[in-house]
Amino acid sequence: MGRVTSRTPSIRVEVGEDDLLRATSRPDTLAVEEPLEIRVGGTSVTVTMRTPGDDFDLAIGNLLTEGVLRRAEQVHQLMHCLDEDDSGAPTYNVVDVTLAPGVVPDLERSARSGYQTSACGVCGKTSIDAIAATSPYAVGEDPVALSPHVVAGLPDVLREHQKVFDRTGGLHAAGLFTPEGEPLVVREDVGRHNAVDKVVGWAARGDRLPLTGHVLVVSGRASFELVQKAVMAGVPALVAVSAPSSLAVGLATQAGLTLVGFARPPRLTVYAGAHRLGL
Numbered sequence: 001m002g003r004v005t006s007r008t009p010s011i012r013v014e015v016g017e018d019d020l021l022r023a024t025s026r027p028d029t030l031a032v033e034e035p036l037e038i039r040v041g042g043t044s045v046t047v048t049m050r051t052p053g054d055d056f057d058l059a060i061g062n063l064l065t066e067g068v069l070r071r072a073e074q075v076h077q078l079m080h081c082l083d084e085d086d087s088g089a090p091t092y093n094v095v096d097v098t099l100a101p102g103v104v105p106d107l108e109r110s111a112r113s114g115y116q117t118s119a120c121g122v123c124g125k126t127s128i129d130a131i132a133a134t135s136p137y138a139v140g141e142d143p144v145a146l147s148p149h150v151v152a153g154l155p156d157v158l159r160e161h162q163k164v165f166d167r168t169g170g171l172h173a174a175g176l177f178t179p180e181g182e183p184l185v186v187r188e189d190v191g192r193h194n195a196v197d198k199v200v201g202w203a204a205r206g207d208r209l210p211l212t213g214h215v216l217v218v219s220g221r222a223s224f225e226l227v228q229k230a231v232m233a234g235v236p237a238l239v240a241v242s243a244p245s246s247l248a249v250g251l252a253t254q255a256g257l258t259l260v261g262f263a264r265p266p267r268l269t270v271y272a273g274a275h276r277l278g279l
Helices: 055-065 107-116 124-134 148-160 163-168 192-205 224-232 246-255
Strands: 005-015 021-031 034-040 043-050 075-080 094-099 172-177 183-189 215-218 237-240 258-264 267-272
Touching: 005 163, 021 163, 034 055, 043 055, 043 192, 055 075, 055 094, 055 192, 055 224, 148 172, 148 183, 148 215, 148 237, 148 258, 148 267, 172 192, 183 192, 192 215, 192 224, 224 237, 224 246, 246 258, 246 267
Parallel strands: 034 094, 215 237, 237 258
Antiparallel strands: 005 021, 034 043, 075 094, 172 183, 172 215, 258 267
C-alpha cells in the first residue's frame, strides 16, 4: 500500500565550535505509525500501533501468541474493513477475522492481555505460570543444537535485511532463522512485539507452526512479552541484540527456551537453555 514510510519537513542542525550552528532545511523519511484494530467476527479484540504492511500476518500472529486462538486453521478468512479517514479515503486500519465453523475464541484472553506486557507491574510468578499453562507446545523438549559462532552472528544477518530501517532509522525487526543461520523471513515494525507477531503470522499462514528447530532473532531487548510470543509459537530459541528483563529470563527458564542477549560478534550472553549451545 506504499504506507511504510512518509516524508516530512525537518531542520538538520550541526553544532560547531563556540556553539556556532549551521541549520539546513530538508525533507526527512520517517517510519509510518498507524493503529490497527483486530476484530474477530466483528467484535473488536485489540488495537495496536504498527507500521502498515503484513497486516494479516500481524492479526493472526497476535491472536495466536496472545492465546485468543490455538491454531492457525481456526481462521477461515481475513479481510480489511472499508474504514475511511476524514477525507473519505480508505485507511486499511481494521482487519476482521472470520473463524472456521464451531470455533470459539478465548476473547477473555484479550481482555486480560494487559498483564502480559513488561510494563504491567503484576506478580512475575503469576504471569509465568499463566503462559506455561497456556502454551500448546512443549518448547523445553525441542532437541535443536545451536552453534555459538552462528548465533553470535545472527543479529548482523538480521540487520542486513532491515531495508526500511536503512531509510528511516526508526524500526525494530524480528527474523526467523534455521539453526544454520539461514534467514527464512524478516519483518520490520515500529513495535518489536508487532514484528514478532508478523513473523509468527507468516509461519501460521504457511502451516509452519510449531516452529520447532528454529531461532527467533529480535532487534533491541528481550522483554517478557517477546519470550511469551516465542513460547506460544513453539520457538526453542530467542536471540536479542540487547538485554533481557528478569521476568523474561524467568519465563524462558521455566518454559525451557534458550534465551540469548547481547549477541554481537564475537560475544553473546546466555541466560537460559545453555545446553542447546553445548555449554
